[in-house]
Amino acid sequence: MVAIVPRLRINSPRLKTDFDALAEIGATQSGGVTRVALSNEDLEARAWFANRIEDAGFFVRDDEVGNLSGVLPSKQPNARTLLLGGHLDTVPNGGRFDGSVGVLAGLECLRTISEAGISLPCHLEVISFTDEEGWWQSFFGSLGMTGTLQPHHINDVQQDNAAFRAALYRAGIRVSEVGRAKRDMNDLLGYLELHIEQSKRLEQANIDVGVVTGVVGRSTYVYTFFGEGTSAATTQAPDRRDALQGAAMFITQMYALIADEYPDGIVNCGNIEVQPGTFNVVPAEAKLRIECRHQDSDILNEIESRLIRMAQDIALMYHLSVHVEQMYKRQVAIMDEGILRLIETVCDDEQLTHQRMVSYAGHDAQILSPFLPTAMIFIPSKDGISHNPKEETDWEDVENGANVLLQTILRMAEHA
Ligand SMILES: [Zn+2]
Known part of the structure; x- marks a missing residue:
């Protein structure tokens, strides 16, 4: 008789509790969220996220451009880091799912792996990137981390420079030090981002998971x-x-x-x-x-x-x-073919339907993809509505996406 080993699963109610708690920070009357980068609400969300990281027993890591991470370290010496990400910031009166799903599912994967007592040959780091949405400067955090932030990103923004600098300063980000946020890409194994699709191709085709081949x-x-x-x-x-x-x-x-x-x-x-x-x-x-x-x-x-x-x-x-x-x-961003195939295998094993697709919207993944193996996993958006309080994804889809992320992490770790 073959022993049936139950597949590792994320804790869906715990993830939902986090999701609901985060959606309260900057909640708007219309059911949306306003948490623009470096605002009081954004800073409150970061403080909340740091607490969740510490509550789970992980290390809090931050950098000179305000990226905030939770780290589950590997016991192996010279281990590299697998990054999982998203963003806590939103557009004004945006939705509850955009960005948050990637961050919270990433944290939930770390907790699930840690609780199961699995020792991986790579560090796991869930990161929230600063200002993905571009209230001040799109992809500020991922540009900083890859060392591709240019002086004009801080000095020539169309908005009031003084206000941007003040907001950075208030968040503890010193303009003179942002260059130090650059990380050695050789230390990183790859980057995975779970995100809502923000259009309705998956919903219309009745497909569970989008395997993102690139960003336009x-x-x-x-x-x-x-x-x-x-x-x-x-x-x-x-x-x-x-x-x-x-x-x-x-x-x-x-x-x-x-x-x-x-x-x-x-x-x-x-x-x-x-x-x-x-x-x-x-x-x-x-x-x-x-x-x-x-x-x-x-x-x-x-x-x-x-x-x-x-x-x-x-x-x-x-x-x-x-x-x-x-x-x-x-430039067009191309995702890593090897990871795309892993994600497809995971979906097949999970009996989830999947489809390759490009992303028409921008994501931090496109900033990281020239530097390290990168992939994105999309889950369906109801009616394709995003950047709007009506943004909605079935919880089952979030759960599926988080489990695909979890299994992809475990398989990537095998090759670490
Ligand atoms: Zn997003």
Whole structure:
């Protein structure tokens, strides 16, 4: 007879208790959470998390960019560290699941492994990264940890620098010391992040787990069309040099191009500023804020250059000129194929359905992926709603995700 060894399972009620307690910190009237980075609520959540780490008997670790971790050390000398992560910060009036699930499930995995008396050949560290959501500076914590925080990340933020510096200082983060948060990537075995999907592909396909292959690249541009601000009453149609007409044609053609030729891509025109912006003057200037996302860096580049050519052609047609300025470019992030296969095996063993997918939203995992083997596990989001109080995931899905995380940790540790 074969002895049946019960598979190790996380303690779901204990995880739920933590989840509910954390959701109280910064809770809003509408059932959401406001815990923007470095706010009182964020600092309260960190204090709470540090207590939970100590209550479980783990070490609290923090660094010079405010990342906060719980560590279950290995008894083996020269052990490397497997990082599990998420973020405690939220957008204003955001949801209870985004970020929190990764942190709390990570902590629960450490407790489960520790209680089972399992001795792993690697340290386990559950980390909450500072300002993932970018209230001040997106991915501040993971950029700091990877040593890729640039001076302009602190000095050129669009918000008030003084307020950012004050918030950092209040959280015990000294601008002069952030460089010391950089860790030696050779000490790290890998990074795993459990997160809600934030769109509805899993729900629609009735799939339990998303195995994230990468995070799309993203670029942002300001397109400015220049015409001539003449009298709207007396300038004949053929003589008008209307910057807004050109811009409007560009927006329409941009969406048509993506729909027809790049269905996996995303573009957005999020803002239009028109000068002089009044009833009786032909628009002299129309400034558009454009964003592009794609999972393939070559295709992303292609979309970007086709849009620029399109803007130039349209400008010619409307007797305008156009100036295009790239504001930001984030490269495509690729997750580790070996870990993806481990996660798929774990899902099969757990009898959970799974599907490979890209993430269109940004995550700390994309900052870490160039430096160490990285993977993300997605669980379904109801109606795909996120960054909203209505953000919801069935508790069973959270439990499944946490168990997949647990089993993935144990298998990665075998190769440590
Ligand atoms: Zn998140």
